[in-house]
Amino acid sequence: MATGTTPTPSATPTARRGVLTPGRAAISARHLRTDRWWLPPLVTALGLAAFIGYSTWRAFANSHYYAAPYVSPFYSPCLATNCADMKGGADWALFGDWWGLSPALLVLIFPLGFRLTCYYYRKAYYRGFWASPPACAVAEPHAKYTGETRLPLILQNVHRYFFYLALPVAGILTYDAVLGFRDEHGRWGHMGLGTLVLLVNITLIWAYTLSCHSCRHIMGGKLRHFSAHPVRYRLWGWVGVLNGRHMLLAWSSLISVGLADLYIYLVSSGAFDDPRFF
Amino acid sequence: MSYEAHFRVWRGDAEGGELRDYQVEVNDGEVVLDIIHRLQATQAGDLAVRWNCKAGKCGSCSAEVNGRPRLMCMTRMSVFTPEETVTVTPMRTFPVVRDLVTDVSFNYDKARQVPAFVPPKGVAAGEYRMRQVDVERSQEFRKCIECFLCQDTCHVVRDHEENKTSFAGPRFLMRIAELDMHPLDAAAEVGLTRSSSAQEDHGLGYCNITKCCTEVCPEHIKITDNALIPLKERAVDRKYDPLVWLGNKIRRRDA
Numbered sequence: 001m002a003t004g005t006t007p008t009p010s011a012t013p014t015a016r017r018g019v020l021t022p023g024r025a026a027i028s029a030r031h032l033r034t035d036r037w038w039l040p041p042l043v044t045a046l047g048l049a050a051f052i053g054y055s056t057w058r059a060f061a062n063s064h065y066y067a068a069p070y071v072s073p074f075y076s077p078c079l080a081t082n083c084a085d086m087k088g089g090a091d092w093a094l095f096g097d098w099w100g101l102s103p104a105l106l107v108l109i110f111p112l113g114f115r116l117t118c119y120y121y122r123k124a125y126y127r128g129f130w131a132s133p134p135a136c137a138v139a140e141p142h143a144k145y146t147g148e149t150r151l152p153l154i155l156q157n158v159h160r161y162f163f164y165l166a167l168p169v170a171g172i173l174t175y176d177a178v179l180g181f182r183d184e185h186g187r188w189g190h191m192g193l194g195t196l197v198l199l200v201n202i203t204l205i206w207a208y209t210l211s212c213h214s215c216r217h218i219m220g221g222k223l224r225h226f227s228a229h230p231v232r233y234r235l236w237g238w239v240g241v242l243n244g245r246h247m248l249l250a251w252s253s254l255i256s257v258g259l260a261d262l263y264i265y266l267v268s269s270g271a272f273d274d275p276r277f278f
Numbered sequence: 279m280s281y282e283a284h285f286r287v288w289r290g291d292a293e294g295g296e297l298r299d300y301q302v303e304v305n306d307g308e309v310v311l312d313i314i315h316r317l318q319a320t321q322a323g324d325l326a327v328r329w330n331c332k333a334g335k336c337g338s339c340s341a342e343v344n345g346r347p348r349l350m351c352m353t354r355m356s357v358f359t360p361e362e363t364v365t366v367t368p369m370r371t372f373p374v375v376r377d378l379v380t381d382v383s384f385n386y387d388k389a390r391q392v393p394a395f396v397p398p399k400g401v402a403a404g405e406y407r408m409r410q411v412d413v414e415r416s417q418e419f420r421k422c423i424e425c426f427l428c429q430d431t432c433h434v435v436r437d438h439e440e441n442k443t444s445f446a447g448p449r450f451l452m453r454i455a456e457l458d459m460h461p462l463d464a465a466a467e468v469g470l471t472r473s474s475s476a477q478e479d480h481g482l483g484y485c486n487i488t489k490c491c492t493e494v495c496p497e498h499i500k501i502t503d504n505a506l507i508p509l510k511e512r513a514v515d516r517k518y519d520p521l522v523w524l525g526n527k528i529r530r531r532d533a
Contacts, residue, residue, distance in 0.1 A: 017437070017438075017439070018436065018438065018439070019370040019371070019436060019437070023292050023373040023374070024371070024372070024373060024374060025288055025290065025295060025367055025368045025370055025374040025380075026290060026294045026296075027288065027297070027370065031345050032342065032344060032365050032367065033345035033346060034345065034362075035344070035346075119487050122486065123486075123487055123489055126486050126488050127488055132433065132486065132488070133433040133437065133488060133490065136346070136347075136494065137346055137370075137430075137431050137490070138345075139433075139436075139437055140437050142437075144438070145433070145434060145437065145438045146484070147483055147484035147486050148483045148484070148486055149481070149484055150483075153486075154483065157510075157514045157517075157518045158518070159514075160511070160514065160519065213503070213508075213511065214511060216508075217508060217512075222511065222512060222515060224412070224458075224459060224460075224461055225412050225461055226409075227409040227411050227412050233411065243503065
């Protein structure tokens with residue numbers, strides 16, 4: 001063989017990778033699926049992109065997030081002094097007055113981190129945005145794959161810490177929902193459509209948070225002898241029931257938190273008045 | 279009802295091959311493997327296909343039907359319309375031997391690399407006593423028939439041949455999870471931490487939990503949710519969670 005004609009691994013034509021690797025069945029098509037395999041990742045990508053677009057706009061808007069007695073879940077707790085007066089709400093200016101940007105940015109990092117490292121959302125965006133893989137048995141376009149073995153994706157292992165942080169955030173949103181039973185003057189004994197919206201939202205957020213795979217592990221999944229820990233075994237079982245619906249809860253809580261914010265935005269901006277039940 | 283179906287079946291070997299067209303009779307109640315057998319009997323006597331039980335329990339007739347990893351004996355023809363072309367190919371992750379038969383020895387190599395169950399000291403074989411509540415998690419994984427469809431569909435090795443050396447695949451990571459959850463496995467006593475080993479020696483970190491293994495499992499084992507993610511969480515305990523690491527050091531006990 002003449003010098004320089006030996007193919008090196010780096011010079012291997014891309015067409016000879018993956019399912020086209022020599023020795024495997026010689027089929028030129030990168031996949032042979034005949035169903036609409038592209039639909040789920042497309043819908044996932046569009047859904048996530050819509051939420052990212054909406055939440056980015058609302059997080060930076062820094063306006064119309066409070067319509068007494070309701071506060072948008074994007075802006076609670078408020079950790080800077082540049083917040084609207086929330087009348088007994090979670091308005092703690094821990095960051096002082098040097099923070100000049102939207103206060104939502106200080107809070108959203110926690111739910112964002114929780115959802116970004118969530119085992120369900122990882123599947124969703126790996127498939128929807130990164131096509132790794134786009135669908136089962138459909139060849140991915142990447143020449144190399146190291147998964148979650150190195151930076152930055154090895155950081156997905158911090159998911160349980162975001163779970164710990166998501167708990168107080170859910171607690172504060174519960175407090176906000178309870179405050180919805182006060183009227184705009186702070187008197188108890190009120191309920192409006194906004195109260196119902198916040199209650200549904202926080203129920204879904206709790207269900208999503210507790211259905212987390214890390215929660216399931218912490219509750220009892222890490223044990224080897226369930227028989228020695230009956231209470232944790234029972235907790236593990238309950239979380240397991242929720243965990244089986246993790247995808248459903250991830251989407252429903254994502255939609256509900258967006259709709260709760262939108263509702264408060266519309267009431268706050270005067271688009272309509274909050275219908276009052278009592 | 280009977281009708282003539284259009285089948286495309288991959289014919290060839292490691293040197294090359296092609297999809298060949300066949301018109302073949304299909305009757306009510308038949309599965310894809312029945313049609314492949316009819317092809318063998320009537321039109322392609324030399325068609326190679328691996329099969330055994332025809333009941334979805336031996337894991338032999340794994341192939342890809344219309345691009346999806348399936349057991350041929352568990353794929354009913356009624357899921358296709360009579361006008362639909364049915365394409366049958368061998369599994370595309372493993373080297374082909376001939377026609378629909380692949381060389382799955384990659385999986386046997388990986389099986390040998392997983393350290394076996396370590397018997398507990400002082401308990402003789404036959405004297406093992408375990409509570410049902412402690413073993414039922416692992417029992418789900420024992421349903422595995424080793425059809426290797428999960429290995430076939432996993433993009434880590436399907437799309438990246440070079441990862442075969444470092445990645446055990448979902449079937450054998452599930453085996454590690456099974457042993458790590460086993461109430462009597464004494465691996466820790468001999469210095470083997472299975473969850474860390476899964477990460478360091480068997481490529482657990484390559485798994486990006488996109489759940490294709492779960493989707494194709496004919497035994498409906500929740501491989502991702504019940505084996506791979508719990509194993510990842512156990513690896514996090516050992517490698518990335520200083521609180522758990524410190525707690526284990528102080529208490530010096532294994533729950």
